[in-house]
Amino acid sequence: MAIFGQPDFCKGMTYALFWSDVSHPAFFTSLDRLAETGCNWVALAVGWWQKDAHATDIAPHPQKTPPDAQIEALIDHIHSLGMKVLLKPFVDAWDESWRGTFEPPKYLHWFKSYETFITHYARLAQRKKVALFSVGCENKLGPDKKQNFWREIIEVVRLHYRGPLTYAANFNGETSYQQVRFWDLLDFVGIDAYFSVAQQPESSAEAMALNWKQSIAEIQAWRQLQNIQQPVLFTEIGICSYKGAAMEPWAYPETVEADEQEQANYYQAFFEAFQDCSWLSGLFWWWWDNPSTGDFSMSREEGHNRHAISYTPQGKAAEEVIRRYFV
Numbered sequence: 507m508a509i510f511g512q513p514d515f516c517k518g519m520t521y522a523l524f525w526s527d528v529s530h531p532a533f534f535t536s537l538d539r540l541a542e543t544g545c546n547w548v549a550l551a552v553g554w555w556q557k558d559a560h561a562t563d564i565a566p567h568p569q570k571t572p573p574d575a576q577i578e579a580l581i582d583h584i585h586s587l588g589m590k591v592l593l594k595p596f597v598d599a600w601d602e603s604w605r606g607t608f609e610p611p612k613y614l615h616w617f618k619s620y621e622t623f624i625t626h627y628a629r630l631a632q633r634k635k636v637a638l639f640s641v642g643c644e645n646k647l648g649p650d651k652k653q654n655f656w657r658e659i660i661e662v663v664r665l666h667y668r669g670p671l672t673y674a675a676n677f678n679g680e681t682s683y684q685q686v687r688f689w690d691l692l693d694f695v696g697i698d699a700y701f702s703v704a705q706q707p708e709s710s711a712e713a714m715a716l717n718w719k720q721s722i723a724e725i726q727a728w729r730q731l732q733n734i735q736q737p738v739l740f741t742e743i744g745i746c747s748y749k750g751a752a753m754e755p756w757a758y759p760e761t762v763e764a765d766e767q768e769q770a771n772y773y774q775a776f777f778e779a780f781q782d783c784s785w786l787s788g789l790f791w792w793w794w795d796n797p798s799t800g801d802f803s804m805s806r807e808e809g810h811n812r813h814a815i816s817y818t819p820q821g822k823a824a825e826e827v828i829r830r831y832f833v
Contacts, residue, residue, distance in 0.1 A: 508541065508779065508781035508782070508831075509780065509784060509786060510777065510779075510782060510831050510832070512692065514552060514787075514810055515787065516546070516547045516590075516787055516790075517544060517545050517546045517547065517788065517789075517790055518545060518546070518547035518549055518592065518787065518788055518790035518791070519540055519543070519545045519548060519549070519790060519791045519793065519794045519833045520545070520548075520549040520551055520594075520790045520791065520792045520793040520794065521536075521537065521540070521548050521550055521580075521625055521741060521793065521794055521796060522551040522552075522553020522771055522798070522799060523550070523551065523552050523572050523577070523580075523796075524553075524570050524794075524798040524799060525547060525569070525570065525797070525798035525828065526563050526567070526569050526570060526571060526572055526573070526574045527572065527574065527576070528580060528625060528665065528796075528797075528798060528812045529576050529579065529736075531571070532796070532797045533580060533796055533797060533798075534580070534583050536794065536795070536796045536797075537583055537584060538582070539652055539820065540654060540794050541587040541588070543825060543831035543832055544773055544827070544828065544829055544831075545832060546588070546589055546590065546591070546830025546832075547589060547590045547591070547592075547638075547788065547790065548584050548589050548590070548591055548702065548725070549592040549594045549596075549741065549742075549790040550577070550580065550581065550584070550591055550592070550593055550594065551594045551596055551635075551793075552571065552572060552577060552593075552594075552595055552627070553567070553570065553571060553573060553595065553596045553597060553598050554566050554567065554595070554597055554623045554644050555570065555571070555597070555598050555599065555600055555650040556598075556599055556600070556619075557599065557600050557601070558599050558600065558601045558603050558612060559599060559601075559603040559607045559608050559609055559817070560608075560609060560610060561599070561610065561614040561616075561635070561657070562610045562611070562612050562616045562619060562662075563619050563638070564597055564616075564619045564620060564622070565616075567598075567600075570661055572646050574630055574727065577630065578633070578634055579631065579662055580776045581593075581619060581634045581636060584639050584800045585634075587735065589636070590636075590732070591634070591636040591637060591638070591671045591748050592636070592637065592638040592639070592640060592741075592790065592819070593630070593631045593636045593638075593639050593640070594643065594741065595623065595624060595627040595628060595638040595643075596643040596644075597623065597643075597645075597800075597822065597827040599627070600627070603726070603765065604644075605644050605645055605646075606644050606645065606646050606679070606680070606681040607646065608645065608646055609646065609826050610692075613652060613655065614655075615776060617655045617659065618732045620659065621659060621662055624641060624642070624659060624662075624663060624831055625662060625663060625665075628638075628666040628667040629664045629666045629667070629780065631667045631669070632666055632669075634640045636669065636671075637669060637670075638639075638669060638670050638671070639663070639667050639669060639670075639672075640660060640671070640672050640674050640696060640741065641656075641663050641671055641672070641692070642656065642673050642674065643673075643674040643698075643741075644661070644674060644675070644676045644681050644698060645681060646681055646759065647680065647681065647685050647687070648680075649685060649822060651688055651815060651829060653686075653687045653688060653805045656673075656688050657670060657691060660688060660784050661691075661700070667705060670693035670694065671691075671692045671694075671728040672692055672694040672695070672696040672739055672741065673686065673688070673689075673692055673694040673696050673750070674697075674698050674699065674741035674742065675695075675696060676695055676698050676700075677699050677701050677721075677753060678697060678701075683695060683696075683728075684728055686754075689732075689734060692730065692736065692803050693736060694736055694737055694738070694739040694787060695736050695737070695738045695754070696738075696739050696740075696741035697738060697739070697740055697741060698740075698741055698742035698743075698788075699721070699726075699740040699743040699754070700742070700755040701712070701718070701721040701744065702717070702752070702754060702755065703717040703718050703721075703752050703755070703775060704716075704717060704750075704752035704753045705753065706753070707749040707750035707753070707765075707778070708748075708749060708750075708765070708767075708768055709752055709768070709769065710771060711770075711771040711774040711775045711778065712726060712774075712775075712778075713775075714752055714771055714772055714774075714775030714779075715774075715775040715776075715778040715779040716825070718773075718775055718776065718779035719779060722779060722780070722783060725738065725785075728733065735785070737785055737786065737787035738785050738786050739786075739787050739788050739789070739790075740789035740790065741778075741787060741790055742790060742792040743789050743790070743791060743792060744772075744774070744791045744792040744793070744817050744819075745768070745769055745815075745817070746758050746762075746769065746815055746816050746817050746826060747754040747764055747765060747766050747768065747769035747814065747816070747817075747819075747822055748762035748763055748764055748765050748815045749763045749764075749765040749768060750767060750768070751765070751768055751769065751772070752763070752771070752772050755772075758815075758816060758817065762815055763792055764814040764815045766824070767819065769819065769822060769823065769824045769827070770823035770827050771792075772824075773819070773824045773827040773828065774815060774827050775787075777827070781812045788802070791818050793817050793818060794818055794819075794820055795813065795816070795818035795820055799816075800812045800816070801813045801815075801816035801817070801818050802821055803821050805819070
């Protein structure tokens with residue numbers, strides 16, 4: 507049996523919240539539609555913000571951070587639909603600097619602020635009994651001395667949340683899963699798996715599956731070399747729906763030609779390539795659109811349809827691929 511048919515396999519989708527008010531009924535009906543795809547997990551992503559890459563203070567964003575009560579209402583609704591929750595807090599910057607470039611001049615001050623942020627959501631996760639909690643996302647990790655701060659963060663989080671933990675590491679570079687020195691303290695190895703799986707636009711599912719094999723071999727070799735016992739969870743995975751998207755899954759340009767088939771091929775290639783990877787415990791597709799995302803399928807801007815080219819599979823050929831393997 508393929509791993510996707512195992513009863514404990516995490517068939518997940520990310521549901522990111524970027525508004526300070528997520529109480530509109532459309533947020534709930536969007537989740538209702540998501541449940542119909544066969545997904546049994548939702549990664550609920552919620553953020554606090556800092557000024558720029560060198561800031562040391564992290565705080566809720568007045569226009570983008572939802573109140574706890576509204577997050578809890580969404581968690582209750584997800585649970586009512588029979589799906590589990592990964593609560594996945596993240597930190598972004600007001601000037602749109604990527605978190606993987608954050609270099610605060612006073613690390614201790616930043617980590618104290620981060621501790622306030624992450625324990626806030628750890629307590630929320632415990633109150634709502636969510637099934638999994640992420641202690642961080644795509645941060646620049648640095649040398650072992652700096653990573654000791656992350657070990658302390660994990661110890662503090664465990665005082666407030668008693669469920670399993672993961673960390674969402676990037677797939678390459680200084681923020682890569684291979685740079686993390688604290689997997690021994692966590693229950694799952696989390697990877698935001700934006701590996702390139704194509705050398706040219708409009709690659710077939712078969713060609714992408716072959717390219718996936720290279721990344722599979724890379725992860726397996728690393729697990730063996732480092733004696734990693736924890737299962738792997740793809741905390742993010744996906745591409746946009748435009749020609750050439752599989753070449754750079756992390757990219758989402760504004761002016762490109764929509765191509766649902768390339769996205770569908772990518773999804774199909776994943777399912778074909780990973781069906782026998784017993785070390786993979788699940789995945790979270792990035793992402794399912796909702797009213798707070800610019801690609802929301804029910805609020806297309808005149809003359810500029812982000813939904814047609816962005817990450818969401820909702821209403822596209824990729825959604826049908828998900829249903830074939832998840833339902």
